Amino acid sequence: MFELVRQSSHLVATFEGILTDDDFIRCFTEIVSISIEEPNTSLLVDLSGTERISVGSGTVRRAADLFKSLSKSVTRKVAIIAPREEIYGMARMYELMRPPSPSDLTVFRTATGAKEWLGVS
Incomplete structure (x- = not known):
């Protein structure tokens, strides 16, 4: 299950779950749909509640x-929280497979590190 929520910034x-x-x-x-309208909005992907992939x-x-069609026009920061080993591996696989983009994407093991990097609380 997933939920996509807009925070202030x-x-x-x-x-969560499987x-x-x-x-x-x-x-x-x-995310692609929102990216068309708001190409500079940062994204926090929280996989910490994921039990299994x-x-x-x-x-x-x-x-x-x-994401290929938008990859050159979207300039956002994407932080992925992936505390468990297999989840971290999947997130890194996406990081390596994604098309070239001016957006920064980094995988973190903790929410604190991800939020600090994005500059959000």
């Missing part, structure tokens, strides 16, 4: 492809 995508291919793609579709590498590639 950034977006927060929170995942992260499925459908959740992953649905979240990316929503059921997302294939093909889905990660598909998500990266969804």
Whole structure:
């Protein structure tokens, strides 16, 4: 399950429970839609409530492809919170597969580090 919420200065995508291919793609579709209207809004992706990942590498590639058309025009900071080893690995896989972009994306193990890097509380 995931939830995408607009905070005052950034977006927060929170995942909980079992992260499925459908959740992953649905979240990316929503983020891409918002990115068209607000290309500079920072994004915090919180995977700390995720118990298990059921997302294939093909889905990660598909998500990266969804973002290709916007990758040159969106200039945001994206912080991913991934405290557990397998979740951290999946987040790093996306980081390596995503298309070249002026946006900065960094994977963190803690919320504190991610929020400090984004400049949000």
